[in-house]
Amino acid sequence: MVRSLEWDDSSCTLQLLDQRLLPAQVEMVTCENYTKVSTAIQNMTVRGAPVIGAAAAFGMALAACQSAQTTTEGLRADLKKAADVLIASRPTAVNLAWAVQRMLKKASVPASTADDLTQLMIAEAKLIAQEDVETNRRMAEFGAALIEDGDTIIHHCNTGSLATVDWGTALGAIRMAHEQGKKIHVLVDETRPRLQGARLTAWELDQYQIPYHIITDNMSGHFLRSGMVKKVFYGADRVAANGDVCNKIGTYMLSLAAKTNGVPVYAVFPTTTVDLNLKSGDLIPIEERDQEEVLGIEVNGQRVTPQGAKAFNPAFDVTPNDLITALVTENGVIYPPFDINLPRAVEDF
Numbered sequence: 001m002v003r004s005l006e007w008d009d010s011s012c013t014l015q016l017l018d019q020r021l022l023p024a025q026v027e028m029v030t031c032e033n034y035t036k037v038s039t040a041i042q043n044m045t046v047r048g049a050p051v052i053g054a055a056a057a058f059g060m061a062l063a064a065c066q067s068a069q070t071t072t073e074g075l076r077a078d079l080k081k082a083a084d085v086l087i088a089s090r091p092t093a094v095n096l097a098w099a100v101q102r103m104l105k106k107a108s109v110p111a112s113t114a115d116d117l118t119q120l121m122i123a124e125a126k127l128i129a130q131e132d133v134e135t136n137r138r139m140a141e142f143g144a145a146l147i148e149d150g151d152t153i154i155h156h157c158n159t160g161s162l163a164t165v166d167w168g169t170a171l172g173a174i175r176m177a178h179e180q181g182k183k184i185h186v187l188v189d190e191t192r193p194r195l196q197g198a199r200l201t202a203w204e205l206d207q208y209q210i211p212y213h214i215i216t217d218n219m220s221g222h223f224l225r226s227g228m229v230k231k232v233f234y235g236a237d238r239v240a241a242n243g244d245v246c247n248k249i250g251t252y253m254l255s256l257a258a259k260t261n262g263v264p265v266y267a268v269f270p271t272t273t274v275d276l277n278l279k280s281g282d283l284i285p286i287e288e289r290d291q292e293e294v295l296g297i298e299v300n301g302q303r304v305t306p307q308g309a310k311a312f313n314p315a316f317d318v319t320p321n322d323l324i325t326a327l328v329t330e331n332g333v334i335y336p337p338f339d340i341n342l343p344r345a346v347e348d349f
């Protein structure tokens, strides 16, 4: 499975898999500087909470490589400028700010030369990427244990290798259960308007040879009520201290339908997605994206929305914790009361 990002030591550049072109084309784009990384995050060349954090970390490494500063103080000033640009790329996934702040903290350690500081930046970005893969595999083990042989699972958006440095979060759990020999059938929410499910999750499941059917987002209630669906799995972009989950738009409606039909709901995410500073999900900033992502639908090359039409395009919504059965992190499966058990799972490790 091709990785969503690769660092090239020889050229001090970051290669990103252009997820806007999948599944039709598998193409990498080269980022030589941090502003290109910021643009790639904003236009969703690279997307998915954990991987945009890793991409931003390498954006900071690029800022160090590209800096003309010859002193550590001068380089630190350049890194602060880069940090502000990278953090501003997208507002909702807390992994982005977390990764950049961690890089800035690393930049504050004593270094004898600007070159030494640059090497520290590159090493820290690589460590963040490596930790994400290890975290995802641990999470996948815990998540896979919740999946039973024969389950049909609804999965929302894309949370696989493409949304992380490798392996994935919710889709990582599904992949792990499959590799353990459990027979699974996935109903892939297409996830309008950017179609991360229909384009990216379906493409990944083909690579893993996991059976699936794509459904439109408004079909999930029907299948949940039919009794066919045994579990719902999705990821997260930011989780508040009380366990409210902010995730791709449509997650809230999916969770409401699951709760009404008694189907368990599992949110799978690394602890770097938890924002303990926020008491509830109502405080999470929701990214509003260009309305053209909603309006620009074409059928047979013909735009289907009226000229001049307007659209709302919130990229995420918040699912209150009472609709969620359990939270799955690399530190284990967390059950209610989330306001007590989630901080403990995050802080005790």
Ligand SMILES: CSC[C@H]1O[C@H](OP(=O)(O)O)[C@H](O)[C@@H]1O
Binding pocket: 047, 048, 049, 050, 156, 157, 158, 159, 160, 163, 164, 168, 169, 170, 196, 234, 235, 236, 237, 247, 248, 249, 315
């Ligand atoms: C591994 S969780 C990824 C998380 O990020 C996605 O958002 P986007 O595609 O806009 O970056 C979606 O909310 C996923 O659940």
